[in-house]
Amino acid sequence: MCLAIFSTWVRQMKLESVEALRVHKQRFGLEGRAFGAPARVNLIGEHTDYTGGFVMPMAIDFATVAVVSARNDGRAVFYSLNFDEEVSFELASLGRTPQGHWSDYPLGVVWSLAQEGITVSGFSMSLAGNVPVGAGLSSSASLEVATAMALLSHAGQELPLKTVATLCRRTENEFVGAKSGIMDQFIVAGGVAGRVMLLDCRSLEFELLPLPAEVRVVVCNSMVQHQHAGGEYGDRSDEVTAGQEVLRRERPGIELLRDATLADLEACKDKMSAASFARCRHIISENGRVIEAKGALLRGDVGRFGELMVEAHASMRDDFAASSPEVDTLVEIAMRQPGCFGARITGGGFGGCTVNLVKVDKAEAFVEAVRSEYKATLGISADCFISAPTDGALAMAAKGGVQ
Structure with a gap:
């Protein structure tokens, strides 16, 4: 640290x-x-x-x-x-x-x-x-x-x-x-x-x-606020619950989505809404990414960890439909910067912050570049913070x- x-x-x-x-x-x-x-x-x-x-x-x-x-x-x-x-x-x-x-x-x-x-x-x-x-x-x-x-x-x-x-x-x-x-x-x-x-x-x-000592976590705030009590966050939760109920009913041994595989989900695709299918696909695949991310950390493989972050963002954006244009822009800007291993939305979605894994000696330059490019692209001044656990x-x- x-x-x-x-x-x-x-x-x-x-x-x-x-x-x-x-x-x-x-x-x-x-x-x-x-x-x-x-x-x-x-x-x-x-x-x-x-x-x-x-x-x-x-x-x-x-x-x-x-x-x-x-x-x-x-x-x-x-x-x-x-x-x-x-x-x-x-x-x-x-x-x-x-x-x-x-x-x-x-x-x-x-x-x-x-x-x-x-x-x-x-x-x-x-x-x-x-x-x-x-x-x-x-x-x-x-x-x-x-x-x-x-x-x-x-x-x-x-x-x-x-x-x-x-x-x-x-x-x-x-x-x-x-x-x-x-x-x-x-x-x-x-x-x-x-x-x-x-x-x-x-x-x-x-x-x-x-x-790993060679990286820092940089948090970038899109300045777009979200709320968890109701609204789109609540809609996504309801869609997930509906899909999970189908899997529980149709596939013995499944209690929660963490018990399901993508094959289980595919077998039940016709029994749930397209929205529930996509939301559940995000969660099932995301569980796999977290477990793989643990292995990458233990190996010190920050490159693979960063790739998993990018994959996770794409899943949140496309399957979970919980990103925003501003957040997507922040991720795109981040991934163009030297020393950035990975970037993705963090939190419940629909705005908020990105989390970025950046080489320690590039962190300060990363912050300045992201702030500058985000301001030039969208006219918004993003708050960025270099963090440690x-x-x-x-x-x-x-x-x-x-x-």
């Missing part, structure tokens, strides 16, 4: 924490405790998690900070530094009542903790972060996990990684109403500095794999948190 990048990340987290702590005391009159959670980027394995498949994400150096202190009136009060807005709820009457507001995410964590038998007493919480919203870097999971860590401390409780990730996913699925898998919450909570994670989304078993929330807490 690049020590300079890691040091910058630590300083950034401390700055976010110091400001949130200062504002919290000024607003609520009490010292609070700060807890942080990073963002994530997925190197390969898109839309496979909610069908029990394989993914390969890493935690990256953006952060959400949650500062918490006690109050004695039985209320949950959230203040967002980013929105400069405060909302308040009576804990005794809390139900599953999302409002389509940013507060649904932290409030949903309170509700989800209760489903685990953990009831929290009154609290004030200040939230701050620099994770780009709608960029495919999982700002929602970062917010959920930071909130969960703060509230678990407030309640005097500790939970294992799988439970933290599961309750935060429940927040997303059952409270907010977004049809997402568990990858985001799992890597945001459980990432480890210097490692990418191969996660089996059915068993929740995982391996930590080294990122960072610690997730549980590892940060074990190392003393962000205070």
Whole structure:
């Protein structure tokens, strides 16, 4: 891992924490405790998690900070530094009542903790972060996990990684109403500095794999935002579910798409819609690419890893129909640059970011070239960031948190 990048990340987290702590005391009159959670980027394995498949994400150096202190009136009060807005709820009457507001995410964590038998007493919480919203870097999971860590401390409780990730996913699925898998919450909570994670989304078993020292991960934001709660993301999830149901009915032994082969899918083609067939073909082939990507990493074969990223992007664009013209342009520009091994869309799709694997000594020039060409082509100024795998929330807490 690049020590300079890691040091910058630590300083950034401390700055976010110091400001949130200062504002919290000024607003609520009490010292609070700060807890942080990073963002994530997925190197390969898109839309496979909610069908029990394989993914390969890493935690990256953006952060959400949650500062918490006690109050004695039985209320949950959230203040967002980013929105400069405060909302308040009576804990005794809390139900599953999302409002389509940013507060649904932290409030949903309170509700989800209760489903685990953990009831929290009154609290004030200040939230701050620099994770780009709608960029495919999982700002929602970062917010959920930071909130969960703060509230678990407030309640005097500790939970294992799988439970933290599961309750935060429940927040997303059952409270907010977004049809997402568990990858985001799992890597945001459980990432480890210097490692990418191969996660089996059915068993929740995982391996930590080294990122070769000769490459950097560059994240490029198309500046086109997306949303997961409903819309096209929800449509794709429904199409996948319909195809999976056909396979489950027609092919004994198949429970989830990760159990199916492309031959199984072809045999059931006439029994599902063309859209479901294409979406399922993406997921089945993507699971295979993730497993092959693991082998490429272990061999240090960054060339093959990059080829798999390009194949994954084509599958997201064509079979899953979840890219966008702006993202496609970013990928095309990236692949023309010296030292770029691979590029693809990352996150749920329909905008957001690309993830790029770039030779370390070409990374700075890559960023400048991509920014310049994207601006010249589409008139949009893309944000680009050179990243390295960072610690997730549980590892940060074990190392003393962000205070």
